[in-house]
Amino acid sequence: MSDWDHFRHFMASVVGWFTTSANWTGSSGIPYLFLRQAELSLAVVLGALVVGGGIGLVLGHTGRGGLVAVNAANAARAVPTLALLTLFAIQPSISLKWGGFLAAFLALLILAIPPILTNTYVGMREVDADVRDAAKAMGLTGGQVLRRVELPLATPFLMAGIRTSSIEVVATSTLAAYVSYTDLGTPVISGLSTENTVEAFSGAILVAVLAGAVALGLGVLGRAITPLPIRHTRSGTALTTA
Amino acid sequence: MSTATPFFKWGYVTSQWGQISSDLLQHIALTLLAVAIGTVLSIPLAMLAWRYRAVRTPIFGIASALYIIPSLALFAILGPITGYVASYPTAEIALVGYTLLILIWNTVAGLNAVPAEAREAATAMGYSRNAALLRVDLPLALPYIFAGLRVATATVIGLVTVTALIGLGGLGQQITYGFTIGFNTPIIVGLVFSVALAAVFDLLIVGVQRLAVPWTRSSRRARVV
Numbered sequence: 001m002s003d004w005d006h007f008r009h010f011m012a013s014v015v016g017w018f019t020t021s022a023n024w025t026g027s028s029g030i031p032y033l034f035l036r037q038a039e040l041s042l043a044v045v046l047g048a049l050v051v052g053g054g055i056g057l058v059l060g061h062t063g064r065g066g067l068v069a070v071n072a073a074n075a076a077r078a079v080p081t082l083a084l085l086t087l088f089a090i091q092p093s094i095s096l097k098w099g100g101f102l103a104a105f106l107a108l109l110i111l112a113i114p115p116i117l118t119n120t121y122v123g124m125r126e127v128d129a130d131v132r133d134a135a136k137a138m139g140l141t142g143g144q145v146l147r148r149v150e151l152p153l154a155t156p157f158l159m160a161g162i163r164t165s166s167i168e169v170v171a172t173s174t175l176a177a178y179v180s181y182t183d184l185g186t187p188v189i190s191g192l193s194t195e196n197t198v199e200a201f202s203g204a205i206l207v208a209v210l211a212g213a214v215a216l217g218l219g220v221l222g223r224a225i226t227p228l229p230i231r232h233t234r235s236g237t238a239l240t241t242a
Numbered sequence: 243m244s245t246a247t248p249f250f251k252w253g254y255v256t257s258q259w260g261q262i263s264s265d266l267l268q269h270i271a272l273t274l275l276a277v278a279i280g281t282v283l284s285i286p287l288a289m290l291a292w293r294y295r296a297v298r299t300p301i302f303g304i305a306s307a308l309y310i311i312p313s314l315a316l317f318a319i320l321g322p323i324t325g326y327v328a329s330y331p332t333a334e335i336a337l338v339g340y341t342l343l344i345l346i347w348n349t350v351a352g353l354n355a356v357p358a359e360a361r362e363a364a365t366a367m368g369y370s371r372n373a374a375l376l377r378v379d380l381p382l383a384l385p386y387i388f389a390g391l392r393v394a395t396a397t398v399i400g401l402v403t404v405t406a407l408i409g410l411g412g413l414g415q416q417i418t419y420g421f422t423i424g425f426n427t428p429i430i431v432g433l434v435f436s437v438a439l440a441a442v443f444d445l446l447i448v449g450v451q452r453l454a455v456p457w458t459r460s461s462r463r464a465r466v467v
Contacts, residue, residue: 087429089421090420188314
């Protein structure tokens with residue numbers, strides 16, 4: 001067979017995988033795997049938003065701890081995701097909780113916090129000092145300045161941080177399948193380990209589509225909730241991947 | 243963790259040093275090759291994207307797609323194309339793919355930051371647009387290119403570990419080994435050495451930057467997307 005025949009045969013098998021009804025139902029079906037991945041990713045991003053966003057807001061408002069806040073995202077880049085996942089997954093006190101959810105949640109949370117923290121901090125510090133002074137002169141309290149002036153102006157940065165974190169979390173939750181969490185990474189991992197390239201490839205397409213949809217969707221959302229007068233502002237620090 | 247086993251066993255590091263050092267060398271080789279190929283591809287692509295509006299969208303589109311697709315998925319997608327999932331070409335194409343967006347983005351940002359006066363002076367001295375791009379704009383964009391190089395290198399060092407899932411992995415092999423036998427120490431070895439390797443490479447790049455671009459002492463922060 002020529003390469004072209006191989007390719008056609010392979011793609012036909014992939015189409016076959018996607019049209020097999022068993023791959024759409026039950027606890028190994030695509031909808032279930034998708035929901036498990038969405039559930040894990042959403043929990044992690046919300047957790048990171050509370051922790052990273054909270055710390056970023058406080059540091060940004062007070063102007064303290066800048067060095068740590070700014071470098072957090074870059075330092076986290078070098079930490080291998082796989083190491084955190086596997087390390088949590090082999091601690092019996094963690095791995096046995098909620099079908100691998102806790103181990104994956106903790107590993108992903110550590111990765112998701114730095115981009116949100118850094119971007120929130122940078123966004124808060126980018127707020128013009130004159131604007132902040134004007135707000136104070138108008139009699140706003142510290143909390144009001146934070147809520148009604150700094151936070152809206154820092155929105156593009158905050159959203160960039162959430163987007164970066166979310167892309168990273170969705171990507172990394174694929175790796176969670178390696179440490180026995182069940183999601184869209186599962187067909188990829190099982191396909192790779194059994195040399196079933198059709199299963200691995202099909203799963204990978206689903207993962208890639210999900211990651212792309214998250215990246216595009218959050219880009220649109222970020223623009224939509226940014227106050228109109230500052231929509232032209234480009235923002236965001238570097239991304240990381242898993 | 244059973245109570246008898248300590249969290250980290252130093253004995254492993256000394257007794258398995260041969261294996262650890264060979265994993266470390268493979269990690270360095272995979273990283274250097276990916277960053278080198280990525281740089282050689284990115285700089286001309288960035289110059290094209292900066293110079294010609296028509297190719298800007300496709301260049302950034304393809305680089306963004308390669309960047310967004312999770313590494314494990316990219317290996318599985320590239321496998322049938324390269325012939326084997328578990329191969330150096332699969333790993334390297336994916337790793338190079340992750341460097342492209344970072345390096346192209348930073349190079350274009352650097353070209354955008356070149357002062358208009360420098361460009362006008364080049365025109366006045368008789369440089370053509372393309373000659374000026376190569377001999378005036380590009381050197382002035384170097385601080386940004388180096389910033390991109392730092393981010394790309396750190397990213398690749400982190401991602402190389404994932405190639406352990408397709409049978410390569412450098413220090414990632416320590417991680418999968420530790421996971422398979424339920425032993426903390428190799429995982430921590432993989433983690434600590436990866437982070438240390440990233441720190442060493444970062445210092446080296448900063449050092450080279452000081453020699454190559456002596457007019458800028460402060461390194462500019464990279465911005466991607």
